[in-house]
Amino acid sequence: MKILKGDNVKVLIGKDKGREGLVVKSMPKVGKIVIKGLNLFKKHIKPSQGRPGSIIEKERSLTVSKVALICPSCKKTVRVAYQIDKSGEKSRICRKCKSVLDTPVVKK
Numbered sequence: 001m002k003i004l005k006g007d008n009v010k011v012l013i014g015k016d017k018g019r020e021g022l023v024v025k026s027m028p029k030v031g032k033i034v035i036k037g038l039n040l041f042k043k044h045i046k047p048s049q050g051r052p053g054s055i056i057e058k059e060r061s062l063t064v065s066k067v068a069l070i071c072p073s074c075k076k077t078v079r080v081a082y083q084i085d086k087s088g089e090k091s092r093i094c095r096k097c098k099s100v101l102d103t104p105v106v107k108k
């Protein structure tokens with residue numbers, strides 16, 4: 001997956017379109033991410049054991065194809081490319097400014 005935890009992304013589709021946020025969770029197996037403070041939904045907590053019920057807002061996961069990565073160097077929404085260095089480590093690079101987006105991607 002090209003978008004990982006710790007990335008800044010911009011939402012392209014949906015009610016939060018155009019908003020930006022930090023990825024706090026990535027779920028490569030299902031192709032989804034959670035962005036801090038975005039795509040919120042209200043969750044009703046039932047009263048239990050003397051506690052009153054309440055409503056909290058939680059982030060709902062978003063399909064990764066609905067967001068674009070914001071490059072930390074050129075500050076634009078960019079497409080990600082991969083490069084593999086001499087030691088075989090895979091890194092993500094920005095297709096626009098060619099800067100490395102992170103330390104090598106963790107292998108499975």
Ligand SMILES: [Zn+2]
Binds near residue numbers: 071073076078095099
């Ligand atoms: Zn860039």
